[in-house]
Amino acid sequence: MSPDLLSFDHPLTRLVVGLLCVFAFVGLNGLVLVWVERKVAGHVQLRPGPLHVGPYGLLQPIVDAVKLVGKQLAMPAGADKYLYWAAPLLAFAPVTVCFLPLPFDPDLAPMRLNIGLVLILAFSGLGVLSLILAGWGSNNKWGLLGAARAVAQSVAYEVPLLLAVMSVAITAGSLDLYEITGKQGGWPWQWYGVQNPLAFFIFLVCAVAETNRAPFDLPEAESELTAGFHTEYSGMGFGLFFLAEYANMIVVSGVAAALFLGGWQGPFLSGILWFLVKVYAILLLMIWMRWTYPRVRFDQLLNLSWKWLTPLAIIDLALVVIIKGIGG
Amino acid sequence: MSVSALFEEACTGLKSLFVGLGITGKAFCQPQVTVIYPKQEVDNLSTFRGHVELVGKEDDPSVPRCVACGACVKACPSDCLTILCPVPAKEGEQDAPVAMGPAPQKGSKTPGAVIVDFSLCSLCGQCAKTCPVDSLRFSDNPYMVALDRKEFRIDLMARLKRQAEEE
Amino acid sequence: MQAFDTAQLPRDPSSVRFEPGPTEDKLILSMGPQHPSTHGVLRILLELDGEYIVRAEPVLGYIHRMHEWMAEQKTYFQFMPNMGRVDYLHAMAWNWAYAGAVERLAGIEVPERGEHIRVAVTELNRISSHLLWWGAYLLDLGAFTPIMYAFDDREILLDILQAVTGSRLTYSYFTFGGVYNDVPDDFASRCLAFTKHLRSRLPMYRDLVTDNVILRGRCEGIGEMDVDLARRYGATGPVLRGSGAPVDTRRAEPYSVYGKFDFRIPAYSQGDAMARYMVRMDELETSCDIIDQAVSNLPDGPCSAKAPKTLKPPKGEACYAVEGARGKILVHVRSDGGPKPYRVKLRAPGFSNLSVFCELARGTLLADAVSILGSLDLVIPEIDR
Numbered sequence: 001m002s003p004d005l006l007s008f009d010h011p012l013t014r015l016v017v018g019l020l021c022v023f024a025f026v027g028l029n030g031l032v033l034v035w036v037e038r039k040v041a042g043h044v045q046l047r048p049g050p051l052h053v054g055p056y057g058l059l060q061p062i063v064d065a066v067k068l069v070g071k072q073l074a075m076p077a078g079a080d081k082y083l084y085w086a087a088p089l090l091a092f093a094p095v096t097v098c099f100l101p102l103p104f105d106p107d108l109a110p111m112r113l114n115i116g117l118v119l120i121l122a123f124s125g126l127g128v129l130s131l132i133l134a135g136w137g138s139n140n141k142w143g144l145l146g147a148a149r150a151v152a153q154s155v156a157y158e159v160p161l162l163l164a165v166m167s168v169a170i171t172a173g174s175l176d177l178y179e180i181t182g183k184q185g186g187w188p189w190q191w192y193g194v195q196n197p198l199a200f201f202i203f204l205v206c207a208v209a210e211t212n213r214a215p216f217d218l219p220e221a222e223s224e225l226t227a228g229f230h231t232e233y234s235g236m237g238f239g240l241f242f243l244a245e246y247a248n249m250i251v252v253s254g255v256a257a258a259l260f261l262g263g264w265q266g267p268f269l270s271g272i273l274w275f276l277v278k279v280y281a282i283l284l285l286m287i288w289m290r291w292t293y294p295r296v297r298f299d300q301l302l303n304l305s306w307k308w309l310t311p312l313a314i315i316d317l318a319l320v321v322i323i324k325g326i327g328g
Numbered sequence: 329m330s331v332s333a334l335f336e337e338a339c340t341g342l343k344s345l346f347v348g349l350g351i352t353g354k355a356f357c358q359p360q361v362t363v364i365y366p367k368q369e370v371d372n373l374s375t376f377r378g379h380v381e382l383v384g385k386e387d388d389p390s391v392p393r394c395v396a397c398g399a400c401v402k403a404c405p406s407d408c409l410t411i412l413c414p415v416p417a418k419e420g421e422q423d424a425p426v427a428m429g430p431a432p433q434k435g436s437k438t439p440g441a442v443i444v445d446f447s448l449c450s451l452c453g454q455c456a457k458t459c460p461v462d463s464l465r466f467s468d469n470p471y472m473v474a475l476d477r478k479e480f481r482i483d484l485m486a487r488l489k490r491q492a493e494e495e
Numbered sequence: 496m497q498a499f500d501t502a503q504l505p506r507d508p509s510s511v512r513f514e515p516g517p518t519e520d521k522l523i524l525s526m527g528p529q530h531p532s533t534h535g536v537l538r539i540l541l542e543l544d545g546e547y548i549v550r551a552e553p554v555l556g557y558i559h560r561m562h563e564w565m566a567e568q569k570t571y572f573q574f575m576p577n578m579g580r581v582d583y584l585h586a587m588a589w590n591w592a593y594a595g596a597v598e599r600l601a602g603i604e605v606p607e608r609g610e611h612i613r614v615a616v617t618e619l620n621r622i623s624s625h626l627l628w629w630g631a632y633l634l635d636l637g638a639f640t641p642i643m644y645a646f647d648d649r650e651i652l653l654d655i656l657q658a659v660t661g662s663r664l665t666y667s668y669f670t671f672g673g674v675y676n677d678v679p680d681d682f683a684s685r686c687l688a689f690t691k692h693l694r695s696r697l698p699m700y701r702d703l704v705t706d707n708v709i710l711r712g713r714c715e716g717i718g719e720m721d722v723d724l725a726r727r728y729g730a731t732g733p734v735l736r737g738s739g740a741p742v743d744t745r746r747a748e749p750y751s752v753y754g755k756f757d758f759r760i761p762a763y764s765q766g767d768a769m770a771r772y773m774v775r776m777d778e779l780e781t782s783c784d785i786i787d788q789a790v791s792n793l794p795d796g797p798c799s800a801k802a803p804k805t806l807k808p809p810k811g812e813a814c815y816a817v818e819g820a821r822g823k824i825l826v827h828v829r830s831d832g833g834p835k836p837y838r839v840k841l842r843a844p845g846f847s848n849l850s851v852f853c854e855l856a857r858g859t860l861l862a863d864a865v866s867i868l869g870s871l872d873l874v875i876p877e878i879d880r
């Protein structure tokens with residue numbers, strides 16, 4: 001007997017409610033992250049950051065969003081209309097799906113999947129498609145160069161990322177993020193990130209590259225490609241790319257927290273709080289790195305991936321398999 | 329390159345990255361240096377060189393020292409200064425209203441109007457340097473905002489009067 | 496959808512040499528005049544193969560202001576403020592080159608105190624120029640924070656210069672025979688305090704940026720130029736010294752009182768972007784040394800010689816070269832005995848330095864081209880004049 005459609009247990013209802021919550025969560029966190037990013041950047045650069053709109057400039061992102069919404073949506077002559085407008089939507093939509101299997105709390109589960117990890121990796125891989133479409137569709141040479149960079153970068157970094165994730169999955173013996181989190185404990189020495197720091201490190205580097213953040217922000221590379229793939233986007237077109245970038249950051253940080261930092265587990269605080277604390281700690285690290293380093297060059301980026309991270313990840317994976325094999 | 333050298337290089341590279349993070353992290357905790365303008369003001373305005381202004385006489389600060397010689401007008405590279413003084417009346421026209429003409433005018437030793445067009449001025453100081461009686465100097469007025477280009481034509485005589493009254 | 500036909504666009508005269516269009520599989524890209532890393536209005540036409548540069552050609556003239564022509568229309572005094580605008584980052588050196596040329600022409604002697612003040616303010620200005628270059632170069636390479644730290648230090652320096660000259664950027668401080676006004680009493684102590692402060696900050700700069708592995712990767716071995724190439728194009732300043740020739744006008748043709756001071760001329764032989772970077776970083780220290788020596792025994796006396804109010808130099812011509820932050824600045828003045836110069840020729844170092852770019856950029860990646868361009872330290876208004 002199938003459950004009642006209106007009851008909360010029906011998978012479809014759960015999905016819809018979950019998606020709505022995810023949208024709200026992404027929107028809210030996107031705004032908060034924009035504020036945090038600007039505040040951190042300001043303080044790192046000895047200036048106060050946003051200050052005047054609301055207390056501590058808290059309302060600044062909202063004002064920015066309103067400004068973006070109010071702007072004209074321009075499209076360059078000769079651009080491919082459908083690809084051009086599909087790209088920002090495509091950038092944003094898959095990210096929201098990635099939130100569904102994230103384990104916020106033992107009881108708070110938008111959608112519990114036994115292959116949650118695969119779902120996230122698959123959908124976040126989709127993000128690069130939007131960059132290609134944006135770059136190709138906008139009939140702009142800078143955009144095209146940005147798109148080409150995005151593809152090479154994403155291909156190069158997905159490999160070590162997957163290998164690092166795999167080593168954790170093998171240790172935990174599951175692809176379900178809940179189970180992986182559950183296998184870890186509340187104390188740091190029970191975390192996979194501490195037990196297997198190499199995989200954690202590789203994952204972090206790849207995560208920064210996957211989300212196109214400095215020092216790996218090559219597809220947009222402001223000082224080289226003006227704005228890379230989103231050179232031509234204005235208003236909310238740009239806004240969606242912007243939001244997708246932050247949403248992507250939250251997803252990879254969420255995955256990192258679940259895989260390597262014990263997710264919701266921790267003493268004293270409630271589960272969701274611990275999860276958010278860990279996610280934001282990783283986000284802060286990413287922001288901090290962005291405001292410290294110069295941008296790497298394209299071939300260096302690929303070299304780092306193919307010559308360092310991939311072999312290291314393979315070695316790490318082999319070690320994990322051996323240890324697992326010995327330990328039974 | 330041997331593998332160990334390669335790893336050594338990677339380690340120094342990684343270390344440099346952490347050192348960088350340390351420096352920005354330290355800066356994060358330091359107090360900010362921004363002077364938030366409407367609430368605070370920078371403290372070096374006294375040395376700021378704004379538009380030129382007239383210098384008053386010692387005994388009467390509301391009257392400029394200027395002797396309307398017109399040297400500054402000639403020295404200015406950008407023609408920003410206008411100095412007008414009464415044109416001496418011709419024979420038989422004593423009752424006619426006093427006409428103003430560009431300095432120098434014969435017999436007229438005080439300016440009727442001194443106007444600087446700040447939108448042209450390059451703050452070079454040639455006018456102040458040339459003035460034989462040191463009647464021009466730089467003001468320290470940094471607040472030059474206007475909605476209209478005309479507002480940058482500053483009437484220096486009026487300004488001097490205002491300054492004298494304020495004192 | 497509206498058809499987009501590039502053939503209908505007006506032909507761009509500056510890209511004539513790139514006609515009749517790209518060869519198979521090549522992309523022609525116009526970098527600038529509005530591009531974040533061409534710093535102003537430089538335009539570079541690039542022919543790309545993927546991201547590799549096949550040809551690069553700078554297009555100049557977007558900010559040509561006819562300074563040389565203006566000189567012929569104005570009296571000697573009136574042209575002085577123009578010099579602060581040629582290269583707004585190292586205005587003092589241009590001030591000096593012009594004032595020096597006219598002084599040489601008219602036979603005006605500068606008093607000792609004036610010379611010392613000139614040296615001090617020019618070196619201060621050189622530091623401010625290098626600090627700005629440092630920040631902007633890192634901005635080109637994608638690091639956003641260093642420019643803020645550089646500006647934090649530069650602010651102290653600008654305060655000192657403001658106290659002396661009244662302005663913070665386009666100085667017009669030199670006059671024929673000396674400087675416009677004497678320095679305030681606390682000038683020397685403030686300068687000494689600043690050099691001390693800057694020296695204490697340099698290790699931080701080194702740790703944050705110079706030693707950074709990413710920066711090294713972006714600079715080392717990029718845009719290598721040997722001495723021959725540099726000389727062939729007439730490159731001067733840090734660009735030449737970065738390719739191993741320790742040539743500095745301050746030492747090679749000592750003008751003013753530079754002969755009295757003891758300072759090192761940094762030179763690196765690698766000839767890559769990193770070498771040029773290191774030369775400039777070392778020059779910060781060199782300038783500090785010179786400032787210390789110049790202000791710690793500031794002679795008494797007038798800061799300026801009495802120059803006639805209307806200057807009419809005798810018929811003839813004179814040249815004066817100074818070492819600017821970007822290289823050798825040379826001003827050539829020719830007089831026909833009148834109150835206005837007959838001809839003034841300004842030799843901008845950036846122009847020669849930029850010409851090397853076409854050779855350096857060939858075969859590099861687009862990202863390297865940005866790095867090379869930044870390492871040449873170009874100020875476009877100076878190149879276009």
Ligand code: SF4
Pocket residue numbers: 380403404405406407408409444448449450451452453454455456
């Ligand atoms: S400062 Fe220079 S430009 Fe301004 S009014 Fe005086 S002479 Fe003219």
Ligand code: SF4
Pocket residue numbers: 393394395396397398399400401411431458459460461462463464
């Ligand atoms: S040079 Fe001096 S005295 Fe002569 S008109 Fe100008 S301000 Fe007046």
